[in-house]
Amino acid sequence: MTEISGYCADRFQGVRCELERQLDSGAELGASICVTVDGEPVVDLWGGHLDEDRTVPWRTDTLVNVFSISKTMTALCALLLVDRGELDVHQKVAHYWPEFAANGKGDIEIRHILAHTSGVSGWQPPIDLADIYDAEAAAARLAAQPPWWEPGSASGYHALNYGHLVGEVIRRVTGRSLGRFFAEELAGPLGADFHIGTGPEHRDRIASLIPPPAVQFDMSTLDQDSILVKTLTSPLLDIAETASPGWQGAEIGAVNGHGNARSVARVQSVVSCGGSLDGRKLLSDKTLDLIFEQQSDGVDQALLVPLRFGIGYGLPHPQTAPAVPEGRVCWWAGYGGAIVVNDLDHRLTFAYTMNKMEPGILGSARADAYLRATYAAVREGAA
Structure with a gap:
């Protein structure tokens, strides 16, 4: 199992599990995910490798x-x-x-x-x-x-x-x-x-x-x-x-x-x-x-x-960005899969960065999976 470093609040363990799954499957090479609420990180995770030969681990400051x-x-x-x-x-x-x-x-x-x-x-x-x-x-x-x-x-x-x-x-x-x-x-x-x-x-x-x-x-x-x-x-x-x-x-x-992801979420929060x-x-x-x-x-x-x-x-747009929720929300994505979402209704920022690119200019299936896991935790906390 790929080692994942960083912090994840109990409520958001589904995000960690999804990152582990993507790294273990090889879909992800190296990645970081950060979620802030009220400007404070509730998720700050990273794992995988910087290089395709998997010789250099992804670190906190990658x-x-x-x-x-x-x-x-x-x-x-x-x-x-x-x-x-x-x-x-x-x-x-x-x-x-x-x-x-x-x-x-x-x-x-x-x-x-x-x-x-x-x-x-x-x-x-x-x-x-x-x-x-x-x-x-x-x-x-x-x-x-x-x-x-x-x-x-x-x-x-x-x-x-x-x-x-x-x-x-x-x-x-x-x-x-x-x-x-x-x-x-x-x-x-x-x-x-x-x-x-x-x-x-x-x-x-x-x-x-x-x-x-x-x-x-x-x-x-x-x-x-x-x-x-x-x-x-x-x-x-x-x-x-x-x-x-x-x-x-x-x-x-x-x-x-x-x-x-940490620096993206920090600024965008x-x-x-x-x-x-x-x-x-x-x-x-x-x-x-x-x-x-x-x-x-x-x-x-x-x-x-x-x-x-x-x-x-x-x-938000249900066709182009199906995992981005409606509401007072703004977002954008990077070629290959990186994404940031600012949710003013929940005072939440989600950021994901990675080095193994997926096809497509806007978003990716992996980004959607992490974002859905994040909002599953948000809904659970609101219940």
């Missing part, structure tokens, strides 16, 4: 690339500025970033880039992955191009460029890069081991990602000018490249955040705890309400699955 969970950290940075009166979600992006008005983008609002409805869901091809490592140069390319659909009319998942759009606004407002702002305003003050731009001093504790089985589908058969193809291939994500110093050190606020953590008020009720202002509800033009977006987060 980090892993969590892909699009990074977007929730980027969104939270923007919401901090909103709360301070330095950013208005209904203001034009070009008010803060004048160059962005080029090519018909003058009416795009901050809420549009935060909710994936801006019409700018990727870079105008051709572009290589390494080109997005320079955040300012990559943002300048986005500022120069036209939108791919009418802004505000529908969502089109900003898969790789979310952090470049939001991060450039943050840089224009604060004079600080996204990674620096996040470190100084959230990760540092909260004591969270999460990084947008991960330095070489952390390299030895980063888990290797195991790519999902290749999807037997020929993208060349699709319309190369479609929003789906342009979004997901401009540039094309290469899992092997995520192990490079260039990728890890870049500030790619959409997809290259490195952390673990600011939301589930009503904007306050450790006696410090970071977000007002008015700002939190923005998260739940629905911006779109329908088939996403980039992913071709039904999604609901508020401002900065996904909202």
Whole structure:
């Protein structure tokens, strides 16, 4: 039986049992799960290995690339500025970033880039992955191009460029890069081991990602000018490249955040705890309400699955996220399976990170199993 380390309150033993089952079966290689209630961990578990050869155990301080969970950290940075009166979600992006008005983008609002409805869901091809490592140069390319659909009319998942759009606004407002702002305003003050731009001093504790089985589908058969193809291939994500110093050190606020379940839950519990953590008020009720202002509800033009977006987060959807409960809940997932759920009704945050990826951009069967075990305990405690 695979050894699991950490803490798990008695009521949540079903989560530990599910993690043991997934590790023992080989479905999981290495993983961490954290559940906080009122900002305090009731589950903080980890187990398995960092590497495919199973020579290095997953430790308490292991980090892993969590892909699009990074977007929730980027969104939270923007919401901090909103709360301070330095950013208005209904203001034009070009008010803060004048160059962005080029090519018909003058009416795009901050809420549009935060909710994936801006019409700018990727870079105008051709572009290589390494080109997005320079955040300012990559943002300048986005500022120069036209939108791919009418802004505000529908969502089109900003898969790789979310952090470049939001991060450039943050840089224009604060004079600080996204990674620096996040470190100084959230990760540092909260004591969270999460990084947008991960330095070489952390390299030895980063888990290797195991790519999902290749999807037997020929993208060349699709319309190369479609929003789906342009979004997901401009540039094309290469899992092997995520192990490079260039990728890890870049500030790619959409997809290259490195952390673990504990650090994800620590930061995101600011939301589930009503904007306050450790006696410090970071977000007002008015700002939190923005998260739940629905911006779109329908088939996403980039992913071709039904999604609901508020401002900065996904909202529950029974088809796309069946294990995410209804209510005052916001969530998002990372490519391969990582997920975070903030439940303001129960003041609960659930986070799961892993290195053996499952197919699919949003969520996974393993994530759903852990989340269901968590809510079984929540319901039992409420009975």
